[in-house]
Amino acid sequence: MRIRVVSTREEIFTLNPNERLVHLAFRPSNKDIFGLVETCPRIEVVQLPKSYKRTVSKSIAMFLQMQRVQLLEGDVWGHRKDINEYYAIPSSVIEKIKDMKTEGKAAEEIERKVSRESKLNPEMVAYIMNKEIPA
Template identity: 80%
Template sequence: MKIRVVSSREEIFTLNPNERIVHLAFRPSNKDVFGLVETCPKIDVIQLPKSYMGTISKSIEMFLEMQKIQLIEGDVWGHRKDINEYYTVPSSVIERIKEMRIEGKSNEDIEAKVSRESKINPEMVAYIMNKEAPA
């Protein structure tokens, strides 16, 4: 699973329209979010660093909810944009989720433990569980 990292508003309009998960590494305005949704109509998730989550307006949150787009808090730890424009979720994370499902762990336990082990936000772990490692 790949997360497209976008580090500037100018980059939004150059994105592939098929992007599903986008991490915005800058503080987006309402216009930026609308532009992103317009450019990438298939988008499922927008991820923002914790420091930017509080600056998202209620109207944008409602808009994303109506579009069925998840707004998730989180970071892409150790990612270098100058090397690759995508952050790839390690396959070990997906394998770990599958292992824990086989062990009969609850979704909440899996989210908490995998999040701690991989530094991926629990909400993103939940998304990965539903998309990449469904029960």
């Protein structure tokens, strides 16, 4: 599973229309969010750093909700955009989630433990759990 890291506003309009997970590494304006949803009609998740997510307007949050796009808080720790434009979620994390799910662990426990070990936000762990590993 890969997250497309977008560093600048100009990059939004060069994205592949099939992108599903996007991390915006800049403070987006309403126009940027509209442009992102228009450029990537299949988008499912927009991830923002904590400080940027707090500044997103309620109207944009509602717009994303109506488009069935999740607005998540989180960072891509240790990612270098100059090397690769995608942040890859390690397969070991997905395997760990699968293993814990087959053991019958509660969703909250999986989110807490995996997020602590992998530095992924619990919301992102929940998304992976629901998307990659259906019940």
